[in-house]
Amino acid sequence: MMVQSSPENGSLREGIFSIQLHGPVAMATVPEIRKVLLGAAKKRAVKEIRIDFSRVSRLDTSGVAMLVETWRGLARRGGALRLSGLSENAKRLIQLARLDQIFEIRDEAGSGIENGS
């Protein structure tokens, strides 16, 4: 199993935890990525999580479910989950699950991830 996302990839700045995921975000990789995201979502200092999907090759339902868990962790404290760089297929999957109503989705790849804006 190859997990290309690791805690080292994430960075925390001014209450915003930013992370860029790589490769498939699917059943085989979700357990490891989930640890990183839920770990960040539990931190008091984290007000917002930004995830860049521009290097993600595939997102499946387990990945979407993991995003819901992350969002739940943040929403309890009034935090937000922002996604960017999603492929059209990934966006359609999120829309099909009607979760575009709770996630904040930005079109441009990497928007706001690198510069924390």
Next chain:
Amino acid sequence: MKREAGLRMVHRDLIEVCGLNSHYSGRQVLFDIHFGIPDTNITVIMGVSGCGKTTLLRHMIGLKRTRPGQIMVDGQDLGKFNEEEMRSYRRRLGVLFQSGALFNSMTVSQNIAVPLKVHTRLSDETIQIMALIKLNLLGLAEFGAFMPSQLSGGMRKRAGLARALAMDPEILFVDEPSSGLDPITAAGLDRLILELRDTLGMTIIVVTHELESAFRIADRLIVMDRGRILAAGSPDEIRASQNERVLQFLERKADTAEVNTAGYLSRIKGNEITRSGR
């Protein structure tokens, strides 16, 4: 699927059936079947009851033994798969059987969770959310805690499809999706099958005798009769077919029954059945 210059989408055959013959108790039920299943397409296999379409499906999902060389998956010979290769192939499949095949002792959500608990390392919470997403997809978000016996026939069918989708299968086999459903529910299921192809890029094989549904969803149609393929092509090509049996099927004309009156009367009279009356 790959994109060629000029943006034409080219679909490769994910599954190739090459000269499949099949028997039940010594009686041949499939005769030299040849066709391909293009990836990310909906292929509909249709024909009257007993034409062999469900047997064909059982071969393709590995439930009925196939001789080497008769079905290829990604260029690999299904008939030569060892146990591990067959398990690995089945993990790529979702199957909705005609009956729905739910476990009656479990709630609908628990039913959907079964394959995820068996085949993945996902947490219970992730699995619960995945089950809810699948149920919502099928319009059953409110019914996860229900037992299958508490659902209507149409809802059980949709719950069965939710379970077939649990593992985000690459290939989905659906046996008679519309049977026993009212027209509105059946149309909703057809729309969902189209959405699964378009959104998740699934390769879908539907077995049905429902004409309206078949033409609504098919990219490619295969018409079977008495264990043989009568015609194969796009919906337009099938509509234009001049084959007498295809026309009979499309126009829903009843068979002229071949009645063996002598044999019937012999049985009625309780006489010894003659050779011709068997």
